Amino acid sequence: MPALAAASVGVAMGGGIDVALETADVALMRERIEGVVELISHVIAEQVILRGRGWDPEKSP
Secondary structure, eight states: OHHHHHSSSOEEESSOOHHHHHHOSEEEOSOOTHHHHHHHHHHHHHHHHHHHTTOOGGGOO
16 A cells, blocks of 8 residues: 555545555544545544644644
8 A cells, every 4th residue: 555655644444454554544444435524524623622722733743
């Protein structure tokens, strides 16, 4: 899975192969594309919370 390994963010869906699951940053265990939309919604909500607490992504490692 060279493309997944080189990606900024990797998402594996469903059972997948072990290499994809090990390489991915996020593993969605259901085979539903809607899970990606839910993931993005959660990430945006988390960023809003963190920025409200003074987190600056430009200063993050």
